[in-house]
Amino acid sequence: MAKAKPAIARTKTAKGAPAIRTAAAPRFSNYINGEWVPSVTGEYFENRNPADTRDLIGLFPKSNAEDVARAVAAAREAYEKWRLVPAPKRAEIMFRLGEILIRRKETFAREMTREMGKILKESRGDVQEAIDICYFTAGEGRRLYGQTTPSELPNKFAMSVRMPVGVCAIITPWNFPMAIPAWKLMPAILCGNTVVMKPATDTPLSVYNLVKACEEAGVPPGVVNLVTGSGSSVGTPLMTHPDVRLVSFTGSTEVGRKVSEACAPSFKKCNLEMGGKNVIIVMDDANLDLAVDGAIWGGFGTSGQRCTASSRIVVHKKVYKKFLTQFVERARALRVGNGLDERTEMGPIINEAQVQSILHYIEIGKNQDRAKLMCGGNRLTHGEYAYGYFIEPTVFADCHPDMVICQEEIFGPVVSVIPCNSLEEAIQIGNNVRYGLSSAIYTQDINKAFIAMREMYTGIFYVNAPTIGAETHLPFGGTKETGNGHREAGVQALELFTEWKAVYIDYSGRLQRAQIDTAELSAIPS
Ligand code: UN1
Numbered sequence: 461m462a463k464a465k466p467a468i469a470r471t472k473t474a475k476g477a478p479a480i481r482t483a484a485a486p487r488f489s490n491y492i493n494g495e496w497v498p499s500v501t502g503e504y505f506e507n508r509n510p511a512d513t514r515d516l517i518g519l520f521p522k523s524n525a526e527d528v529a530r531a532v533a534a535a536r537e538a539y540e541k542w543r544l545v546p547a548p549k550r551a552e553i554m555f556r557l558g559e560i561l562i563r564r565k566e567t568f569a570r571e572m573t574r575e576m577g578k579i580l581k582e583s584r585g586d587v588q589e590a591i592d593i594c595y596f597t598a599g600e601g602r603r604l605y606g607q608t609t610p611s612e613l614p615n616k617f618a619m620s621v622r623m624p625v626g627v628c629a630i631i632t633p634w635n636f637p638m639a640i641p642a643w644k645l646m647p648a649i650l651c652g653n654t655v656v657m658k659p660a661t662d663t664p665l666s667v668y669n670l671v672k673a674c675e676e677a678g679v680p681p682g683v684v685n686l687v688t689g690s691g692s693s694v695g696t697p698l699m700t701h702p703d704v705r706l707v708s709f710t711g712s713t714e715v716g717r718k719v720s721e722a723c724a725p726s727f728k729k730c731n732l733e734m735g736g737k738n739v740i741i742v743m744d745d746a747n748l749d750l751a752v753d754g755a756i757w758g759g760f761g762t763s764g765q766r767c768t769a770s771s772r773i774v775v776h777k778k779v780y781k782k783f784l785t786q787f788v789e790r791a792r793a794l795r796v797g798n799g800l801d802e803r804t805e806m807g808p809i810i811n812e813a814q815v816q817s818i819l820h821y822i823e824i825g826k827n828q829d830r831a832k833l834m835c836g837g838n839r840l841t842h843g844e845y846a847y848g849y850f851i852e853p854t855v856f857a858d859c860h861p862d863m864v865i866c867q868e869e870i871f872g873p874v875v876s877v878i879p880c881n882s883l884e885e886a887i888q889i890g891n892n893v894r895y896g897l898s899s900a901i902y903t904q905d906i907n908k909a910f911i912a913m914r915e916m917y918t919g920i921f922y923v924n925a926p927t928i929g930a931e932t933h934l935p936f937g938g939t940k941e942t943g944n945g946h947r948e949a950g951v952q953a954l955e956l957f958t959e960w961k962a963v964y965i966d967y968s969g970r971l972q973r974a975q976i977d978t979a980e981l982s983a984i985p986s
Pocket of ligand 1: 589635636765766767768769927928929930931
């Protein structure tokens with residue numbers, strides 16, 4: 461996903477007018493060792509509504525390395541007990557957590573829309589994703605399977621078991637403010653690890669809500685800790701702390717590279733979920749209405765601020781014109797506004813820096829790339845829009861796959877449509893980016909669908925559905941510069957949050973040397 465934003469302490473509205481309602485804004489706390497505490501700095505940053513920056517949601521601790529050190533120490537101490545709690549018991553707490561999230565779903569969704577902007581339906585989906593991962597992972601508490609396997613020697617037993625890793629740092633983005641933290645948190649604690657969470661400065665409230673729910677569910681003190689603040693003041697000390705054994709990060713490829721470098725000297729485990737430049741291929745035999753529906757949802761859902769967003773649509777020349785006409789018509793008609801209004805179809809952009817970055821790409825599309833701007837392309841500033849961060853749904857057509865707008869992740873409501881002549885060409889275009897998260901094909905031809913499934917080098921692939929909408933019991937992640945070989949969610953997340961231990965039990969009563977004493981066994985009569 462796109463760059464981390466310097467989103468701290470906005471004191472002006474989008475319009476430049478002085479902020480209001482500051483006095484009434486609630487002050488939130490860090491959560492360390494089971495206690496809600498202020499930062500040692502005594503300072504706070506603001507959390508404002510991106511649809512209306514006059515709306516100040518709250519003040520969150522501007523923490524520093526000392527807060528991080530306290531949280532890590534708490535997690536380190538709690539780890540010694542938590543790792544010994546039987547996994548099915550840890551899972552019981554998680555089932556309770558799921559129930560709490562269900563009860564609070566509507567409140568959490570509304571608060572999420574207020575702090576992040578995505579429309580209510582999507583915020584409900586975000587909380588639902590947290591609920592899903594909660595129940596799915598809790599079920600693993602009674603599995604957490606290892607293996608038993610025959611030994612090569614007689615009277616010897618062999619098996620492998622999972623061990624927790626230790627203290628985990630969980631550094632999460634603003635676009636899925638509860639789902640992504642939950643994807644990481646649930647398997648981490650189910651496996652017996654303890655965690656320190658550092659949410660994005662744009663969306664600390666949703667992680668606060670999640671952590672509060674953990675407390676209510678009975679997660680013991682120190683197992684889950686929360687420290688809010690910037691990447692440099694909290695993220696860096698966290699990922700370089702010697703007692704942190706694993707860093708789980710979702711964010712931009714640029715920051716991900718820094719996380720990877722920070723983890724390397726002490727060989728911390730690190731999993732990185734980063735950018736995407738996902739493609740929908742529309743073949744000449746596709747159900748076009750369905751393809752247009754998918755491209756609208758995949759391209760403009762969450763205002764395009766998903767690492768899975770369908771930012772490129774590669775369309776067969778035979779249906780190109782027809783698809784484009786329908787697609788542009790639908791994009792132009794999308795109702796943009798405050799996500800709290802149920803009629804809104806596309807919400808705001810997260811913050812000013814991101815608006816500027818998206819507008820910059822639109823300029824490149826228009827001038828440098830010389831792609832055909834079919835609709836959108838502007839910031840919305842009239843009326844109530846002036847108080848938020850809104851950009852029109854934007855479509856570029858007749859794009860060449862090498863254009864900047866077809867190569868770089870824009871992380872906004874900007875979709876490039878690219879013509880193609882064949883399935884082979886579409887696949888080649890689809891794969892020819894530095895990312896490899898998600899891809900999709902619309903076709904009625906099963907052979908084409910299977911060929912694309914085999915050939916697309918992405919971690920996620922869809923047939924007759926857009927590139928967004930991953931479910932929590934399947935592995936999530938991507939190839940190339942999208943990730944570093946790990947997968948989140950699904951049972952695959954257990955690989956991340958555990959270390960394997962191979963165990964051998966020799967009950968022969970004598971020394972048996974592997975690889976050496978097996979020779980005499982080969983004398984078995986044939
Ligand atoms: C992301 O964009 O960072 O598959 C995560 C999806 C969602 C998750 C997206 N379930 O679009």
